[in-house]
Amino acid sequence: MNAERITEKLNILADAAKYDVSCASSGSKRKNENKGLGNASNGICHSYTEDGRCVSLLKILLTNHCIFDCAYCVSRKNNDIKRAAFTVQEVVDLTINFYRRNYIEGLFLSSGIFKDADYTMERLVRVAKKLRTEHNFNGYIHLKSIPGASDELMREAGLYADRLSVNLEMPTEAGLKLLAPDKNRQDMIDPMEFLKNEIILRKEEKKLFKNAPLFAPAGQSTQVIIGATPESDQQVLQSANYFYKNFNLKRVYYSGYVPVLADKRLPALNTSVPMVRENRLYQADWLMRFYGFEVNEIVNEQQPLLDLDIDPKLGWAIRNMQAFPVDINKADLQMILRVPGIGLLSAHKIVSARKFAKLSWEQLRKIGVALNRARYFITCKSNEFERRDLTGNNIKQFILAESQSKYIKNTQTQLNLF
């Protein structure tokens, strides 16, 4: 192995891949069979970058050569940068050796488009196939599907990969047209549609035949870039909701645009990354997926933007004061989940614990409820509760004033939820 050459390629091709934020390695069920190497069922973050993001997979491009010219992408054709390409074997060796040392959960392989979609996709599939068939590798493999690749290759990809993703890139078709003139939204939607149907089909098959092969067991995901085009949060979340509902997506990732290129269609180079907005979008996404909120309750015509000062659950609560206060010792789980300051775990603990005895403030605190927010919205076993007739806005001001410094810190946290 030529260490120097590989190091250089790795630097270039990891650097070019890092703007794809998804790094999840969970949701698969692949087991280690026949004493092979690895399994893919844990979703472990093996390290964290200095910006606090999870490092779970070896995330690289096969090559950063590309025939397209998407404005937001460092690998675009007309950008003057160093280009490199891995061989199939090099990617396989890196993956295996990193995996054996417990650096990673697996591989996330994407690529610039060289020649055409199928030519590129075929190589991505070859890496996955080699890992699975020659190295008995059962770790996680996420392949990026190249828009426009043939169904045949997509099907093969699904047989070796745990997850497949097609990035929508821009929240709306208009945004895409503006920044990625070579791309066509339908080319992204077609493979998603194909995969959705194939996954359903294979699941049915698996029910009938236990030995039927796994097909993309961790499903498909997508990514949209936030802040490169002027879409509102309502447009972003509605689009996410549409894809969750119609394509059974496992995850939608929101990636705050990092200004890397000067282009008059894009935000200026000194624009800061919209990290708070990105965090709020993730919180809203969780509300839709785990807390039983409809997208319209979070953003709508009257409220097209998420409030950057407060999390979207608190935002919903202060707009819906008529729903409160909630009696912690009586309300059903669905309602408790809607109380600001109560997370999924705490909500379930409350419902278990109150069967034994009614809960007081102290006990709620111990269970993990953030009382500084929750106390305006609940009553419990105590005569003390918020008696003032506060408006939603009063509450927002109180909470912000009380936790000013702490709050600003928290907003920096990507996935610090509620």
Add this chain to the structure above:
Amino acid sequence: MYTLVYDGTFEGLLTAVFEIYDRKLFHVKLIKGEWLSSAMFEEVVQIITDENRATRVLRGLRKKLSSASIQRLYIAHMAEMENEESAIVGFIRYVFDSDINVEEDYGNKYVMRLSEILKMVRREKHRMEAFIRFQKLKDETFYAAVEPDFNVLPLLIRHFKNRYADQKWIIYDIKRKYGIHYNLHDTQYISLDFSEVNKHSDVISAYTEDETIYQHLWKNYFTSVNIAARKNTKLHLRHIPKRYWRHLTEKI
């Protein structure tokens, strides 16, 4: 207030519970340690581990708790957290003093404390699964040194055995001076004698040829994936507290 001194084993702890009920010692504190005959406190009781009594207590617990809860109790104790024995004994007593299964009564301070202990143990286990870095030695064994906050090595066996079924490995807890060795078939507890040699250079001299190259590649990768425009040191440190850095290839 009685102070009960026991030998640190789970059986010892269960024996202590037996004594508490048998001798009606209701205000007690349990500590691990050696029996000092010239005890300074008058009311110190030595617990002599008794398998019979321990089994009777365990049987009693089985009637009142799910088996998952008993396992949790065992893990909480095995973690060897300092001064948590009283919480564990408190939990057991609450279980015995209640008519129904109280394992989900999070309003009770002992039930809640046990759940917190378990959360800490699980987090440490999870961190080990994430932060262990193997180094490949000449004899094809992958070696990792760790210093977990709590005693979690036994909890790691299943994960690593499932994952690295086709390579030999050793995970060694240098704080507690024992390790697990997997030889492609089974795992065994081992202890290594590092006293004679400087252990770190010793490990390095045993590297396979490409070990340094892969460490170097990994460090490079780690630097390449960082997005400087998003730097957030506080969050970084919360995810990887500094005490873990010593054994993280990318952080050395």
